[in-house]
Amino acid sequence: VLSTKTKQLKELVEVTEGDAMEE
Structure with missing residues (x-):
């Protein structure tokens, strides 16, 4: 779960x- 939230x-x-950057 932690790795998923980090991703x-x-x-x-x-x-x-x-x-x-676009702005």
Whole structure:
């Protein structure tokens, strides 16, 4: 469960950073 949450968190961070760079 922990590894799954960590993976989801990393994916969320990548998406957030991507949106920030696009702006």
